[in-house]
Amino acid sequence: MSSKKPTVPIVDFFKKKSTLNYLISFVVCLFLFYPIEYKVNGPFLPPERSLSAAIMGSIFGAGILSAIITFFTMSSSRYWLKPIVELIAIISRADNRITVKDQKMVIRSLKSQFGYYKAKRAYRYFQKIKDNDTISVSKACGKLNQVFESSNATVLLDVIVKIAVADQFMSKKEEEIVREIAQKLRVHPNVLNSILARRNFAWESRKWTQTGGANKKTTTSKSSKFRAYEILGIPDNSPFADVKKAYRDLAKIYHPDKVMNGVNKEIAKKQFQEISEAYQILKQK
Numbered sequence: 001m002s003s004k005k006p007t008v009p010i011v012d013f014f015k016k017k018s019t020l021n022y023l024i025s026f027v028v029c030l031f032l033f034y035p036i037e038y039k040v041n042g043p044f045l046p047p048e049r050s051l052s053a054a055i056m057g058s059i060f061g062a063g064i065l066s067a068i069i070t071f072f073t074m075s076s077s078r079y080w081l082k083p084i085v086e087l088i089a090i091i092s093r094a095d096n097r098i099t100v101k102d103q104k105m106v107i108r109s110l111k112s113q114f115g116y117y118k119a120k121r122a123y124r125y126f127q128k129i130k131d132n133d134t135i136s137v138s139k140a141c142g143k144l145n146q147v148f149e150s151s152n153a154t155v156l157l158d159v160i161v162k163i164a165v166a167d168q169f170m171s172k173k174e175e176e177i178v179r180e181i182a183q184k185l186r187v188h189p190n191v192l193n194s195i196l197a198r199r200n201f202a203w204e205s206r207k208w209t210q211t212g213g214a215n216k217k218t219t220t221s222k223s224s225k226f227r228a229y230e231i232l233g234i235p236d237n238s239p240f241a242d243v244k245k246a247y248r249d250l251a252k253i254y255h256p257d258k259v260m261n262g263v264n265k266e267i268a269k270k271q272f273q274e275i276s277e278a279y280q281i282l283k284q285k
Contacts, residue, residue, distance in 0.1 A: 021069045026062035033057045081114070083143040084156055085122045086135045087181055091164045094173045098130055105166040113159050113267060137177065141184035150186040151253040155268050157187055158195055165201035175203075194233030194250060198274055225285060228278035240282070247279040 033054040037047035092098050092106060106126060110119035129135055144153050160181060164174045182192040229236040232246040252258060254272040256265050 022062055022066040025065040025069065026058050029058035029061035029065065030054055033061070079147050080144060080156070081118060081122050082125055083140040084159065085125045086129060086140040087137065087160050088163055089126055089130045089132075089135065090137060090140070091160055091174060091177050091181075093130065094164075094177055095171060101167075106163060109159070109163045109166060113162075137180050137184055141181060144185060152259060153185040154187050154191060154195075154253050155259055155271070157182060157185060157192075158198075158267055158271060161195050161199055165199050168201050170201055170203055188249075190233035190246065191250065191253065192233075194231055194246075194275070197227070197230035197233065198271060224281055228281040231274060231278035232282070243279065243282045247275065250275045 034049060034051065036054070037049055088106060088110075089098075092102050107119065107123050110122050110126075113119075114122060141153075144156070148156075161178060164170060164178055170178075178196075179192065182189070226236050229238065229243075232243060232250065234242055234246045238246075251272065254268045254275060256269045256272060259265050259268040
């Protein structure tokens with residue numbers, strides 16, 4: 001039985017890019033502020049250097065400088081595209097091999113989600129690491145967690161799920177990987193259920209038991225309401241208070257104004273529209 005290595009909160013804190021950015025900014029500001037002479041002993045005495053004044057100025061200066069660095073870091077696709085591609089490679093080889101058909105699906109999905117130039121760079125990296133056994137869900141998600149808040153990482157999880165179900169089926173192994181990714185990215189299970197509900201696919205383990213749609217003949221009204229509950233990630237016939245809460249939680253994630261420029265806003269825009277439509281259906285009920 002394998003035992004997990006215990007995590008040390010203080011070590012994890014200093015491993016974060018935001019923390020490192022702040023510490024580096026603080027050192028730079030201290031180096032700049034310390035040579036400045038301050039009139040710390042009164043207006044009539046000659047100015048002199050003050051370490052405490054330099055430290056106080058560096059604390060505020062480092063906050064501003066690190067915020068600027070973090071903004072540009074998080075906006076740059078090269079910081080989040082590689083770990084996303086690593087997760088795509090892991091989900092693509094869930095069935096132990098990546099076929100030519102799988103690779104075509106990957107490049108098509110990358111183009112539709114990220115545009116030609118990002119997709120070209122991403123696919124080049126995909127070819128490089130598709131057979132690399134050293135990449136893992138934990139490592140890739142760890143990189144994303146250093147750059148993104150969980151809400152923005154959730155938007156990128158939509159891309160992973162889309163590629164996982166590109167063949168219209170999700171195997172048990174693919175489901176396990178998707179749920180592991182969601183857990184590592186700190187995505188709530190209800191939000192993951194919402195993501196899965198917004199994709200048109202069948203569970204591979206059940207595909208042989210499904211008929212040609214005979215069991216799906218329900219009224220349009222009932223079908224749309226049931227799907228609306230699924231899209232919001234809550235059980236059907238949930239009270240409206242739960243419906244409103246689920247909608248607000250998802251809106252905080254997918255509203256285009258809440259998504260950073262570094263994450264494809266078109267993904268969030270489309271998903272937010274589906275969530276809003278589902279909410280309106282249940283609201284009218």
